[in-house]
Amino acid sequence: MLRIHNLHAGIEGKKILNGIDLEIKAGEVHVIMGPNGSGKSTLSSVLAGRENYEVSEGSVEYLGKDLLSLSPEDRAREGLFLAFQYPVEIPGLSTTNFMKTAVNEIRKYRGLEPLDAVAFLRMMKEKMALVNIDQSLLSRPLNEGFSGGEKKRNEIFQMAMLQPTLAIMDETDSGLDIDAIRIVSDSVNKLRNKDNAVLLVTHYQRLLDYIIPDFVHVMYNGRIVKSGPKELALELEEKGYDFIKHEISLAEEV
């Protein structure tokens, strides 16, 4: 589904990603972990198409297409979704109104008729129940005055509405208490199926108590320096990132 090859990227002349290689197949859940400043969020931004990032080398193939040549909206229309680390507050725009526009623009791109009001409301109700979010939150201005947990649940709700093929979740667990993490994780698990994939970006192992990954990757200095099964996350939690740094410095000496 997604094949990242030797990806180099940066912002304002500063290099952050130094050759990322990663392959994700349908039905898989991948986790990227790593210390602060290792480039995790840059990777999600580059994949979603944030325009102030420059890609200097490498390629990203998504569903057989050159992802990097697509605009952010076309990436979304092709089924890519980024759950933001810091969802934007937009006074004056309700989530409902926003989602109606989004769903119908995506349908239009795919050659489908727009949903009428009744069908859209039915879909809203269904997804609200799925991710356990209240109607009142969705009628309010988008994320304005929402708590950290409410913002993240709103992201998951949007994800449920747009039914992405590949969901990238950028530190969705940050700022959440244990209950909120459980609710968010439950929703993600409900949305998983054999045809879609999830890329989780996180600092902490605790999210992985609820979402079981197929692969864990450790990022450091803009590269994936170690990959392994879910147990790697536990090892990291136990030993900290220092052991990775140590391994790398040893390897570089050799």
Added chain:
Amino acid sequence: MKQYSTASTLHDQIELKNMNTTAYFKEHFDQLQMTSNGSGLHVLRQDAFKAFSTMGIPTTRHEEWKYTRINGLFNKEYQFAVNPLTTSFTTKDMDAFRLPGHGQANELVFINGLFSFSLSVIRSLQLVVLPLEEAAQNEYKNIVSKQLGHSGQYLKDGINALNTAFTSGGAFIHVKKGLLVEHPVYIYHVSDTRGNSIFSQPRSLVHVDENAGLQLVETFITLGQQESFTNQVMEIVVEKGAVLEYYKIQNDAAYSSQVSTTHIRQIGKSNTHSVVISLNGNIVRNNLNIIFDAEHCESHLYGLYCLKNQTHVDNHTVVDNAKPHCFSNELYKGIVDDDACGVFNGKIFVRKDAQKTNAYQSNKNILLAETASINAKPQLEIFADDVKCSHGCTVGSLDEEALFYLRSRGLSKHSARSLLLQAFAIDILENIKLQPIRMYIEQLISKRLEIDNV
């Protein structure tokens, strides 16, 4: 009625050249004074003309006119004060610009600055509408003599004086004590330029008596392809327990200019609510004054200017807290594109005795082009010590992160931009309480912001 048409026929078909000379206006002024002697407005006009002769048309050297250059508008040829009865204008022409909901509204029509009874429709029994000259002589004499010209105390410039000097053919609108006008009042200021360019000076005095209620909508229309310049003054007096909603819609031709003054004086504990929407025009200057001349008055002031091309819109507002315990809240927002220019100047006065004043002001702007500009100036003059006042001003471009957020959900750049601008405007639009007008404005704004109905 008779009087007002006599006064106006005098100016009929007079071509103006070099209107920028006091001598030109002097000639016409003398004629006006001669023919309408004894109308009760004689002295008022005389004093105003003297003031005009001294001050002249304001230039950009005048502090209040620093960013808005209107003297150039006087270097053109216009027809001034054409008698409405001699224009080809008919009721049928009104269909082109009547506002939605007009079937349930009182409609007052000014043609080239002169109030036209024959074109107006008055449905509400609570409403008294008279020629200003007549009101100045009958039972409303006291109100007229006390209130007409009050705006001159606040607008010390020749343009306000010029309107007062030529007060003729205006309207007096009275809402009877204790009554709510069940139909809103729509006022159309029409410049019929199908013959010539038009300079007009509509004048009106509105009196909302005790415990009465009025919803007022003003709009400006230029018919024909020639230039129009409207120098309008409306003074509104609001008595104890009265409620006023006031809406001004400016969506006129690119070759129409105006100085539009709305002077609201609250002389008893009362409540006013105004929304000024500016979308189109050449040079547009709005003066909105709220005078709290009684304790416990309240006023809400909203404005939205959504400008493109070369349009220049200047909103000057004054909230004068002359008495204690008053509350005002002001929010003006601007979206400025192309070479357009917005000016916001918001003054709040808190007089020495006006303790416990609450006065808030905010002005927010989005610039959509490098060539678009905003000049914003909040001005607070506070002479009392126990008050709560605040002001704030922002000028910026559209939030890039918000744009990316919407696009990352599949919205095109275009829809994302539209949706964000629409969201920016909404807290002004939702303060239009008159439903047909609100829907109408929302449509205009959507169209301006090119919202796709996907």
